Amino acid sequence: MAGPIKSVLFVCLGNICRSPTAEAVFLHKVKQRTLAIEVDSAGTQGFHTGCAPDERSQQAGEARGYSFEGLKCRKVEKQDFEYFDLIIAMDEVNLRNLQSECPEELHEKIHLFMSFSALEEDIVPDPYYGGKKGFEYVLDLIESASDGLLNYITRRNT
Template sequence: MMGVMTYRVCVVCMGNICRSPMAEVVLRKTLEDRGLGDRVTVESAGTGGWHAGDPMDERALRILAQHGYDGSVHRARQFTRDWFDRYDLVLAMDRDNVATLRRLTSEEVEVELFRSFDPAAPEGAEVPDPYYGGLEGFEEVLALVEAAAEGVAKHIADEIG
């Protein structure tokens, strides 16, 4: 595929151990299923660095595995200012993360809410943080992420032609 550029996506939440890595895994699979896996890379990061190097939350891993996804290789990372140049699309899980990302740079950057790509979601809809709850919160996150992933994949397909 000489000459074909890779489209790069980063999904961002707070600590990069629950929501964003779940979205990364789901979006990657969705893109692969659409035949775009070789043209798009999907990564994730957190706005905070306190979990850097840690694996995905065990509850997130468990829910993903129950639904046929594998998140076992994930290691948390922190999004930094210079990363904006690395990505074509930055997707945040909630408005707080959008605001934090925009504060990282003086430049006008485009950061979208992940759920804005779900046509059934209300405007401004967020993916809630399941960290302080039980497994049901992780199930909810997976359902919300899966619902939006198709819209994200369609957006990317339109962008890359």
Template sequence: MVLLQRRVLFVCLGNICRSPLAEGVFRHHVKQAGLEEQIYVDSAGTASWHTGKKPDIRSIQTAQKHGVDISNQEARQLEDEDFEKFHYIIAMDASNLSNIQAKAPYLHTANIRLLLQDEQKDVPDPYYGANEGFDEVYDLVRDGTYNLLQEIREEMEPTEI
């Protein structure tokens, strides 16, 4: 019996606020569920401004308040290969969703969608705001990634060989 690994990529604009937080929180959910071998998690940005940089210190601090460490992540830009490498490419907002869809090759296998797809709601960019914005993002990401994990768990069926 072979378990197929699911690969999930979270995407925001610069990959220093929302998507690193989503990556860290989702990875935390995955670890709590004992699914580290079955689910691979990463994050990226649609823009390259922060490539190679650590997440925004406010994202790091917000994650730490909730027992999640994202301090070792490094920003990277969404790449063409990601559309074949990842099963899910999860956008934090409609603008980035549009940018991801525009970059996607005509034929790809990725499920591209919003994190808060059911509500058709954006995870707001907290970069230019106060620290409370990061707490709001954490709450939205926590709930959205938990729901995503439940969806993936329902979809993951062992394949017999």
């Protein structure tokens, strides 16, 4: 992948919990560093297209100062693979789904989110069927991986 990274797409299954949380957290951190990076999120499935992110995700994120204003669930589209510089999967299932849809010459854009974190966790687990602690844990993982991803982008772009 040549050139600076100017856009990032976060992807989970339904774009209802993990990827919109990642979008909100990452966008907040991008603004704090006054960087010019476009941030979006999507799901490999379109179960919740047009809906706002899960209320539990919003409550957990807003309690830490993140805004979900204007975020709406959507499905990954074919043009996303060409458009975004990085496509970040929350887990291996979504990674494989993305790789199966993505033209082979663009596979280098797709990464597991937790590969940018120093934490031991390999994936961002789906908190949808869990309790409040699951959403808090997902936020912890996303904050860590966001910092690592921003450091990676900053190094790549300089």
